[in-house]
Structures are given as C-alpha cells and as structure tokens.
Amino acid sequence: MALPGKGLIDGLKVTAKTLSRRAVTEQYPDVQPELPPRSRGVIALLEENCTSCMLCARECPSWCIYIDSHTETAPSVGEQARERSRNVLDRFAIDFSLCMYCGICIEACPFDALFWSPEFEYAETDIRNLTHEKDRLRDWMWTVPAPQPIDPGPSVIEAPAVEGPAAGAAPSDGAPRAGEGPESGGGE
Numbered sequence: 001m002a003l004p005g006k007g008l009i010d011g012l013k014v015t016a017k018t019l020s021r022r023a024v025t026e027q028y029p030d031v032q033p034e035l036p037p038r039s040r041g042v043i044a045l046l047e048e049n050c051t052s053c054m055l056c057a058r059e060c061p062s063w064c065i066y067i068d069s070h071t072e073t074a075p076s077v078g079e080q081a082r083e084r085s086r087n088v089l090d091r092f093a094i095d096f097s098l099c100m101y102c103g104i105c106i107e108a109c110p111f112d113a114l115f116w117s118p119e120f121e122y123a124e125t126d127i128r129n130l131t132h133e134k135d136r137l138r139d140w141m142w143t144v145p146a147p148q149p150i151d152p153g154p155s156v157i158e159a160p161a162v163e164g165p166a167a168g169a170a171p172s173d174g175a176p177r178a179g180e181g182p183e184s185g186g187g188e
C-alpha cells in the first residue's frame with residue numbers, strides 16, 4: 001500500500017531537482033537565438049546569376065518554385081556573326097508555405113544563383129504572403145553570411161610498420177605461400 005503523501009513528496013523532489021538546473025529557455029524575441037552556421041532560414045536569389053534554366057523548379061519536390069521568362073534576341077556583334085538570344089527572367093517566386101527546406105534547388109542550381117540565409121522572421125498572418133517574389137528573394141541576399149571555411153579533411157592514419165618480408169612477397173626459401181599448394185587449386 002502506498003504511503004499517504006508519497007506522491008506529493010515525489011513531486012517536490014522533482015521540483016527541487018529542476019530548480020538546481022540551469023534554465024535552457026531562449027528569451028526570444030527579447031534575445032535573438034544563436035543559430036548554428038549554415039542554418040536554413042530562407043532562400044535568397046542572386047538574380048544576376050540566374051539564367052532561367054528551370055533546373056531548380058524541375059528538381060523541387062514540392063513544386064513551389066515559379067519561373068516565367070522570355071527570350072530576347074541581341075544584335076550580332078560582327079558582320080559574319082549570328083544574332084544571339086538570351087533568357088530574361090520575368091518572374092521567380094518561391095512559396096514558403098509549401099517549401100520543405102530540403103535545399104535541393106540550391107544544390108541543383110548550376111549558376112550559384114540560390115543561397116541559404118539564416119533569416120527566419122518572415123511569418124505572415126495571410127498564407128498568400130509567404131510566396132516571395134524575386135525582388136524580395138533578391139533582398140534576402142543581403143543577409144546571406146560569408147561562406148564557411150572548408151572543413152579540414154580526416155587526419156592521415158599512419159600504416160603500422162611491417163616487420164620481416166613484405167606482406168604478399170614470396171618466401172625466400174621458394175616454399176609456396178599459403179593457399180598456393182596443389183591441394184588448394186580446383187579441388188580435382
């Protein structure tokens with residue numbers, strides 16, 4: 001039979017233990033959190049690098065990147081040269097209400113036009129405002145941190161010194177190595 005008041009004593013023990021521990025609560029928004037490097041907050045677009053190739057939109061598993069573009073023809077530069085055509089970006093938008101922050105678009109972009117920014121304060125009361133058009137995506141570029149230094153590679157592990165004949169070398173007395181005897185062949 002449980003002692004009367006045991007539950008109360010157990011509860012007070014838990015309270016006393018918790019009181020002696022350091023609080024881990026973040027005082028956000030009064031104090032900004034210290035985010036780890038390479039935090040995935042929002043995607044920034046460097047519009048100048050974008051060629052409207054559509055690779056990011058095709059690879060996005062959520063289908064939340066919208067791109068419109070048209071082709072312009074530039075005049076030839078010489079008498080023999082042909083006219084040149086280039087893509088002009090009309091619309092680039094990301095719907096962050098659908099985005100799952102996988103980063104595939106950033107990895108897939110061959111022209112370094114997409115970057116992670118650690119900014120995360122863009123909550124909206126209207127879900128439609130979570131679709132960021134290219135001007136807003138371009139503005140996020142100002143919050144992209146400098147690239148992190150390259151991780152040092154693994155340390156080189158020294159192979160232990162081999163004593164005696166090198167591994168795999170034939171013994172000097174001409175005797176067959178293990179597994180080379182006639183009995184180790186095809187089993188005939």
Ligand code: SF4
Nearest residue numbers: 060099100102103105
């Ligand atoms: S992070 Fe992933 S889900 Fe979000 S836009 Fe890029 S590819 Fe799509």
Ligand code: SF4
Nearest residue numbers: 050051053054056109
């Ligand atoms: S993959 Fe890069 S260059 Fe191509 S449309 Fe997307 S952002 Fe622009």
